[in-house]
Amino acid sequence: MSLLDIRDLQVAFDTRAGVVQAVNGVNLRVERGETMALVGESGSGKSVTAYAILRLLAKPAGRISGGQVLFQGTDLVQLDERAIRAIRGNRIAMIFQEPLAALNPVLSIGRQITEAIRLHRDASPRAAWEQAVELLDRVQIPSPRQRAQDYPHQLSGGMRQRAMIAIALACEPDLLIADEPTTALDVTTQAQILALLKQLQLSTGMGLLLITHDLGVVAEVADRAAVMYAGRVVEEGGVNALFANPAHPYTQGLLASLQMDRLRAGERLPEIAGTVPSLLDLPEGCAFAPRCGQAHRLCRAESPRLGPAGTAQRVACFFPMAEPVARSLAA
DSSP states (O other), X not given: OOSEEEEEEEEEEEETTXXXXXXXXXXXXXXXXXXXXXXXXXXXXXXXXXXXXXXXXXXXXEEEEEEEEXXXXXXXXXXXXHHHHHHBTTTEEEEOSOHHHHSOTTSOHHHHHHHHHHHHSOOOHHHHHHHHHHHHHHTTOSSHHHHTTSOGGGSOHHHHXXXXXXHHHTTOOSEEEEESTTTTOOHHHHHHHHXXXXXXXXXXXXXXXXXXXXXXXXXXXXXXXXXXXXXXXXXXXXXXXXXXSOOSHHHHHHHGGGOHHHHHTTOOOOXXXXXXXXTTSOOSSOTTGGGOTTOOXXXXXXXXXXXXXXXXXXXXXXXXXXXXXXXXXXX
């Protein structure tokens, strides 16, 4: 049994312009101890997928309109609010994209960690505070006892992200969802945060679902990756196979941005023609067809399915790329 098994997930939002199908038939698995990366441009549906797992969609506009989210065999979609609260922040935790917005500005960092502990664990205020200090030390925040008394605005961006990780780890979750955990951080701090996440995962055995648009991050820390486009997963497989032999034209286009040898030579990097379609007005057939240089009539008439489950690399394309494409990932 997979730790997390998402089956045909569909998420819709009611807007003044009509119903937006932000996630449309996503299938995704995360195993214990594995890092699965969910990759895509802004608006592809990756963050909405993460929020749907924890039932954090903005109500009443956002809703799960179909599918299952099985966590250790339990369908989270069917749970009542009390049951999902017992799992949220406890067995499944999340690191949000912008820690300054996610952290409470009027509570100290230590207080916010202790609240997470006491909400799900039988701990005295003193014991919870000591655990909070230990967690800050574990995520490599210097002078953790002193920093526990600080407020979010008193910490640097990297420290706030570490504090968010400490809160997420407070109840030793089985699954950690990290939504763009290195956005807006400098390169050195990004590397430190990614190394920390990997280290913590190895020591706890938790599964990690990493939401990102950065393929360099995926290459560094993920075991498997799923590429999203216009609310669907278009390709999924092991990171090494995906980078060595991308089968979907969209994945190929994304990976072209990692050809650092061409950039050093002063060559113009290839770009994907056109723009991402509006979710209110998706084209018939494959959503990527209008931007695809190898699209056929079939692509514009039917939408390809991601298939079949259980294969090492899956692609939603009628005419997948057959030949391996060499990629340079040198920094």
